[in-house]
Amino acid sequence: MERLESSDTGTTLSAVTGLHHVFTHLLLERAIQRTFKSEGEDSARNKLNKWYKEMFEDTLKSFHKLLNHPEKGVQELALSSLLKLLQCEGLHPITRKTSYGFPYKRLKVIIAEVVSVSEDHRHLVTLLQEYLECQDFLFYTLLAVTEVVKTHAQTHTQTDTLTDTPVTFMNNLILLVEKLKVPPPGSSRPLVPPLLFLRPPQEELFRRVLVALPDLAMPHLDKPLALTGFFMESYNMGGAISLLALQGVFILINKHDLDYPDFYKKLYALLEPTVFHVKYRARFFMLCDLFLSSTHLPEYIAASFVKRLARLSLMAPSCCLPLIIKFILNLLIRFPGLKKLVHNTSVTDCAGDPYQPGEADPALTKANQSSLWEVATLQHHGMPVVSRAAQFTKKQALPQTEVDLGELVDQGYDELFERSCKVTVKEGIATTFVRPQGLFLYPEGKMADTWVI
Secondary structure: OHHHHOOOHHHHHHHHHHHHHHHHHHHHOOOOOOOOHHHOOOOHHHHHHHHHHHHHHHHHHHHHHHOOOOOHHHHHHHHHHHHHHHHHHHHOOOOOOOOOOOOHHHHHHHHHHHOOOOOOOHHHHHHHHHHOOOHHHHHHHHHHHHHHHHHHHHHOOOOOOOOOOOHHHHHHHHHHHHHOOOOOOOOOOOOOOHHHHOOOOOHHHHHHHHHHHHHHHHHHOOOHHHHHHHHHHHHOOOHHHHHHHHHHHHHHHHHHOOOOOOHHHHHHHHOOHHHHHOOOHHHHHHHHHHHOOOOOOOHHHHHHHHHHHHHHOOOOOHHHHHHHHHHHHHHHHHOHHHHHHHHOOOOOOOOOOOOOOOOOOHHHOOHHHOOOHHHHHHHHOOOHHHHHHHHHHHOOOOOOOOOOOOOOOOOOHHHHHHHHHOOOOOOOOOOOOOOOOOOOOOOOOOHHHHOOO
């Protein structure tokens, strides 16, 4: 036991390994549990068993302290030993006569140490993943995490700022929650998702919570509408936070009958040039594609989104133009009445366009009276992939099936460059109609009069 506190790392590791083997053997032999009533409490064997129990508890406490050891190797070995002893004690309980009993209280202490307030324990969270494959361990881990978070929330003063919860605690907690493979709804008793009791302290953590909630928490809530205030507050913050809150708000509207008539108005406002430069661009456009697939969406609202995207195509990065054009094409296929935007020859430029881009309400933009002159302009774009995609405005009939946007949402300049490099071309492509005779020697050219070499 004294070697566990040694300053030498090798000595500490050896002590942990040795004590782990000793108490594993004692648990398997039921030496810690066994009492001999016929011999009395003061008998030598009963005193020995009592001493075993005391040493076992002291060893576990020492292992818990080692979870905050300066060396990560010691931390990992201590956690591994704690988990293996936990598993062994579950099969051979020291306080019950049953053949199996999960030592939940011990697990809760371990989880509380792993999601430490002061130490970054991401390497310890990774070790837990192997045990989380077991359903009983997963179930009790969910219970433990929930109780640990509740306790933390009750012991820390709650304010209206995002600086209530320590950053390290939130990082450890979210990493652990991301490792949990929660069974589908109906397969087990739904648990209160632990993330709901906290207020994340930084914008980056706030984003991770918004990403995790729809998939990890909402399917297991008895009353998902309890999240309405949280998602609405996030949705109204603007920027990337609003983008990430979209999915949660849409789930509440679509599956839980939340009445929020301004949803598409807010979504329309998020379509700005900056959306092409945010980290979550791919997620945003995939969600937009989902939201605009509703058959109950009025045609004039869809027309506003088509025109908004078309107008953005004039200022978006070139690598995003194929995505915008294909997105517009998909909307035209979903709403056949919008084909008039393609064939409306009365509007050919911005000057005569009745569309009002400054109008915040998509129902009042007069987009259905406009045309897709912006997309027609892209037929003359310098990048072949863009000009080809915009050719549909010349055709009388549109494609019958929609285009999968999955390959386009993450497309950047690197992908476009690599694709261009793979294009095979014929030899002898003419680059000029006059064969050069020198650096500046061209017939009827004035460059030679301008430069002196």
